[in-house]
Amino acid sequence: MQKYKIGLLAVHSAIDYPHSLRMGVQNTIEEAGHILVTIAELIPYHTLTNAESYLRVACEIASRLDLDAVIFPAGCMTAYLEGDTPKALELLQLMDESKTLVLERSVPGFRCLVKDNAPGMHECMRHLIEDCGFTNIAFISGPEHSTGAREREAIYFEEMRAHGIDPAPSLFARGVFSGDCADVIDKVIDNNPDLQAIACACDLIAYTAYSVLHERGLNVGENIAVTGFDDNPRSAHLDPPLSTVHMTSYDYGCMAASEAIRLCAGLEQEHDVLPSTFIARNSCGEDVRNDVQYYRELLRRQPFPTDKFVDGMVDSTLMMAGPRIRADFRAQMGSFIGRVREAVLSHRLNPSEDDLLFSSQDLTSLFSQDYRAHLSLEGFHSAAITLLEALLEESPQEDVAWVIEQISHLHLRIARLLSSATQADTLESNKREWITSHTVDDALREDRNPKRAYYLIMQELARMGISEADLLLLEQPVEFAGARGFALNDKLRLVASVNRGEPNVYENEEKVIFQELLSHAQTCHVESLECIVGGILAGNELIGIALMDGGTLSDHDQLMVYLNLGFALKHLQMIATEREMNEVLNQNNLLLTQQSQQDAMTGLLNRRGFQNRVTHLLKSEVGSTGAILFLDLDGLKTINDTFGHEHGDDAIKTTATILSAHIPDDGALSRLGGDEFVAFMALRDGSTTDEVIAAIQRSMKDFESSHGLPYSLSISAGASEFVIDESTPDCIEELMREADERLYQMKRKHKGSRRFEQS
Helix, strand or coil: CCCCEEEEEECCCCCHHHHHHHHHHHHHHHHCCCEEEEEECCCCCCCCCCHHHHHHHHHHHHHHCCCCEEEEEHHHHHHHCCCCHHHHHHHHCCCCCCCEEEECCCCCCCEEEEECCHHHHHHHHHHHHHHCCCCCEEEEECCCCCHHHHHHHHHHHHHHHHCCCCCCHHHEEECCCCCCCHHHHHHHHHHCCCCCEEEECCHHHHHHHHHHHHHCCCCECCCEEEEEEECCHHHHHCCCCCEEEECCHHHHHHHHHHHHHHHHCCCCCCCCEECCEEECCCCCCCCCCCHHHHHHHHHCCCCCCHHHHHHHHHHHHECCCCHHHHHHHHHHHHHHHHHHHHHHHHHHHCCCCCCCCCCHHHHHHHCCCCCHHHECHHHHHHHHHHHHHHHHHHCCHHHHHHHHHHHHHHHHHHHHHHHHHHHHHHHHHHHHHHHHHHHHHHHHHCCCCHHHHHHHHHHHHHHCCCCEEEEEEEEEEEECCCCCCCCCCCEEEEEEEEECCEEEEEEEEEEEEHHHHHHHHHHHCCCCCEEEEEEEEECCEEEEEEEEECCCCCHHHHHHHHHHHHHHHHHHHHHHHHHHHHHHHHHHHHHHHHHHCECCCCCCECHHHHHHHHHHHHCCCCCCEEEEEEEEECCHHHHHHHHCHHHHHHHHHHHHHHHHHHCCCCCEEEEEECCEEEEEEEECCCCCHHHHHHHHHHHHHHHHHHCCCCCCCCEEEEEEEEECCCCHHHHHHHHHHHHHHHHHHHHHCCCCCHHHHCC
């Protein structure tokens, strides 16, 4: 079967909606055997500053990956853009319409899947008005920019007026979908002393209403009714269970994933709308379902219907779990129910006050599996208490006290488990927070050794439980903040990875084509069925891409990892840039130093360079005999006047080359200017300056003859010989003047002297 790579632009948030949506997508794609690629938008929590830029990075990345389909949650995008739908649709235009499934909006040219708020909301309002007889009903909506909130509040007003009720302005208020609006609910209650019911635009607002009413000493369902919208997993296990509109983002995610798979397969769309339905529970004073009676009927059946009990417990306990987790937990629950039944039968045969139906060991084992994140202790508690209440009603009189004791024990143990789970989650979160901070520490410790820093960073990711990861850097950072579009490099540098929990750094960094990134990762990490792809952002720059196996980190931990990666890698980049700049600066300084001490025409030392060089050489030649030679090219003026300055320049360069061949490497040679040269050398093995000068003269005549020069090539020379001691470096100028004077004396003896014939 072909495995499709399906991307989800995941708008992470602290509220339940996007998380549940992603879980529905993830579980459905996993069950079908395909690969989910979550593209993280990485907007820092508690701020929407520059949200458009962060979302654009995610969309740009998604559009360049080799995905078979992309799920684009337009409503979530719009919420982050503070209700600016045109901006969200502008981002959508970055996507390939033939591969994109749009959620929460109908957009021409794209395959779309929308939610229908109307049926469930109409049922909810009719239930409150017609079935419960309420007329004084408040509505707490969501933010004005939310399409869903506006649709739900419109139905509230429509149904109220359709039933002849004109709601007072004080009955309507806006909250926020996170539920952080206790002050709003307080105000509505204060301004409406005869309030009978509060209808909420989402379950999280309803949870806040429960809390506010409890603090006021009011009972939900008795003093004031409450309804919600969404049917979050907790809603059925509140006290009392919440009446709500069932249209979960989890179901929406499941349907979206199914339609994305059909899109990949080239099949027609099967569903384009997720309908809503109302579920009446007990928060409006209803007595709509007697679970105790249901369990009593099961207890009377023969043979004992274990599967029915297991189904009930699993449905109440497990939240948003995929097929593998559901199967594993169902097997665990089957064994658990079996032990409970055996304990009941054992007690009836041989009664003992110490018999326990729910032992601490059983409960700890049940909730300590790797799927604990998908379990609802509240749901298990509610279902287990209902089961015990049914058992209580079916038990003989002599067992009543024992069953009541079991109920008391269960309350206590669940409370301890909840406390333990909270502490464990806090410790794990703190541990991961601590580990993610080390990605920065690693870079700071190893800023002079990037390879080592990369290794330590990947090691920290492995310690967080990430078994597969790739770290890739752009050839050049790209500024993204405020940009309407930016060009991403075609090639990325794969610098490090984690394979099966083992960190690895590439000495020869592999180049990966952006469009082949997922195929490359799939080849290298064949065991991973899900991955998270996010841009590594630092300031206003996108500097790389990180891929990690999905399902390991929470939204918050993912964000922290990516932000710390950006900080660490930017630090390494800045250090590397600084080092490169220093190297260039040093090279430039060296070049300038060389240029300041070199003769431009011949490449020999100039006067300053000669003096610096000789001063350095003299320190290692103390006790030796040294010599300074002043050398003068004969007849340069005649060459220039007769044959032109080009020939004169050639004569100077030829002389420089011949002189260089006769001055040893541990000596120094300089062109002082015009036709004048000066040299220093240590005289060893009995050599003399006369021998050196004679050898130079022979070389010049040989060159003149072999090259057929039209002019004579010769030199005049004067030398100063001396024994080198500690004071010699201070006498260089004096020694040079002495050699120059001897040159002058020699040239006076020759007709070709520069001073007499203006050579």
